[in-house]
Amino acid sequence: MKRSLIPYIFLIPFFIHLVILSLFPLGFGMFMSFTNYYALRPISEAKFIGLANYQEALNDPVFLGAIKNAFVYVLYEPVTILIGFFFALVLNTAVKGRAVFRTIFFLPVITSVVAIAFVWSWLYDVNYGPINIFLRSLGLAPVNWLANPHPIGGIVPIPLLSIMIMSIWQYIGLNTVIFLAGLQSIPKELHEAARTSGAGVWHSFRHITVPLLKPTILFCAITATAGSLQVFTEVYTMTAGGPARTTYVPVLMIFDQVSQYQQFGYGAALSYIFFLIILAVSLLEIRILRRGGMIYY
Amino acid sequence: MFIATLKNPAEIQSLNIKWIPENPNWEHFIEAWNYVDTPPLWRALLNSTIVTVSSVALQLLGSSLVGYVLAKHKFRGNNMIFMWILAQLMIPGATSLVPMYVLMNWLKWYNTYWSLIIPGVFSAYTIFLMRQYIITIPNDILDAARLSGCSEFGLFWRMILPLSKPALVALGLINFVGSWNDLLWPMLMIKNSDWFTVQMALSGLWSRTQYPYLHLAAGAITFAAMPVIILTIIFQKYLIKGWTGLSYAKR
Numbered sequence: 342m343k344r345s346l347i348p349y350i351f352l353i354p355f356f357i358h359l360v361i362l363s364l365f366p367l368g369f370g371m372f373m374s375f376t377n378y379y380a381l382r383p384i385s386e387a388k389f390i391g392l393a394n395y396q397e398a399l400n401d402p403v404f405l406g407a408i409k410n411a412f413v414y415v416l417y418e419p420v421t422i423l424i425g426f427f428f429a430l431v432l433n434t435a436v437k438g439r440a441v442f443r444t445i446f447f448l449p450v451i452t453s454v455v456a457i458a459f460v461w462s463w464l465y466d467v468n469y470g471p472i473n474i475f476l477r478s479l480g481l482a483p484v485n486w487l488a489n490p491h492p493i494g495g496i497v498p499i500p501l502l503s504i505m506i507m508s509i510w511q512y513i514g515l516n517t518v519i520f521l522a523g524l525q526s527i528p529k530e531l532h533e534a535a536r537t538s539g540a541g542v543w544h545s546f547r548h549i550t551v552p553l554l555k556p557t558i559l560f561c562a563i564t565a566t567a568g569s570l571q572v573f574t575e576v577y578t579m580t581a582g583g584p585a586r587t588t589y590v591p592v593l594m595i596f597d598q599v600s601q602y603q604q605f606g607y608g609a610a611l612s613y614i615f616f617l618i619i620l621a622v623s624l625l626e627i628r629i630l631r632r633g634g635m636i637y638y
Numbered sequence: 639m640f641i642a643t644l645k646n647p648a649e650i651q652s653l654n655i656k657w658i659p660e661n662p663n664w665e666h667f668i669e670a671w672n673y674v675d676t677p678p679l680w681r682a683l684l685n686s687t688i689v690t691v692s693s694v695a696l697q698l699l700g701s702s703l704v705g706y707v708l709a710k711h712k713f714r715g716n717n718m719i720f721m722w723i724l725a726q727l728m729i730p731g732a733t734s735l736v737p738m739y740v741l742m743n744w745l746k747w748y749n750t751y752w753s754l755i756i757p758g759v760f761s762a763y764t765i766f767l768m769r770q771y772i773i774t775i776p777n778d779i780l781d782a783a784r785l786s787g788c789s790e791f792g793l794f795w796r797m798i799l800p801l802s803k804p805a806l807v808a809l810g811l812i813n814f815v816g817s818w819n820d821l822l823w824p825m826l827m828i829k830n831s832d833w834f835t836v837q838m839a840l841s842g843l844w845s846r847t848q849y850p851y852l853h854l855a856a857g858a859i860t861f862a863a864m865p866v867i868i869l870t871i872i873f874q875k876y877l878i879k880g881w882t883g884l885s886y887a888k889r
Contacts, residue, residue, distance in 0.1 A: 345713065348707045348711040348713040348716070351703060351707045352704065352719075354700065355703075355760050359760070362741075363734075365741070366734035366741055367734055370733065370736055370737035381743055444870070444874050447870065448870070451815045451866050452819075453819035453821075453837055453862070453863065454821070455819070455821060455841045455843075456862060458844070459844050459859050462845075463844070567728075570730075573821075574821045577821070577822075578821070578841050578842065578844075592735075592822070595736065596735070599736055605739075612736055616733040619730045
């Protein structure tokens, strides 16, 4: 066998997979988004309707609301990163038990959202939830965490905030572990040198730790955004998008177009608009990364 | 507040046991085992195991083969494929959700495990990271093996795979966790409740549970979370190294 053919032979299954399960769906989705295709009818019955789906989507208050909710949800990220950073600083000074803490911190990250949502639904429960029991013991009125659509500050509905708090909690551990690895890669000599030249704890934190970890902070923030915008399971299991669509998000809407309404043309158009939004956000973030001095693929 | 909520389902279960002290604790787990019935918990766990184990095995094999060819073979189109892999990393999974649903129906893979296993065999993420890892394996070792008459596939099977063990274990675990915990795609694909994965069987359990049965539901959740937790504890070194190290993957 000629050696030059070997790579191609090895790649045959990959090529078949690539064409049928990657390239075709992308092209077919694009095609569908210009048609009124629905309910798995023969594809020949699909009617070409131009940009009508896109026009409808951009004027659909439900879709626009869903996009807004996804962008509000993403704000959980800076919070979880900051808390994770703080925990990493504390754990970094602890000599004993670091490995145990690392495992405990990692458990929420690998536990399924279905399981976590179950626990948090209990925590948030109006009558028996520990959070409301605690509020009552302080003499405060209980909060209906998952069903009261009242927006805080006119922007963040309480149920969306409740889901964000759950996500903050879930990802603190991941960020702590990543920052811990970053902190341990900073040579001790740097801090010692700073101390001998008279710098205080705050100064060496401000001028050594923070600049050296800046790439890590940026990287954590940026890699998580695209995934967070596509939030689904958290919302589906906690509130199913309700109440009054205050937690409705784009992926859940696309899911509904498929599983409930069977409006494939419209669903495909929603997917492509959402894709362009995520792409724009990612490209913007890569620019920030480059400016932050990170090499990115 | 944080420490109070830093609880996996297992601890919630133990909290409940404290509230109902007259019941001996271990029987709760036996009751919890039978608490879920669409499908029975053992069936859902078995389904998830079948799907997850075959997904992970096929993906590691398929994606590392592509990663190996991209890392160690010069041929026309190599760069183009690599650029496509990078581009694919930027395409959100939600983009092809609708066409994939239609395609799976056309292929008659709807309501079968093929639809959960096959699409992930060649994952851009795994291919990319395997390529980055394999590229660090020195060429001299491979040339020496070639000279002593090792076939090209033998090279992959006997040299590359064993040498990539740390990356394979880390990626295998990450993919295991991802596949075991996935809800969106199985929800779209599987209609017959006998075939439900464990996440499907347990999603919405909260709203289906009356308060007196809370501990049983929590027990069922514990069973569902256990495999991933046990694997994580066994392989924690690899996982944390993989998760943090791979996060920094850069060229």
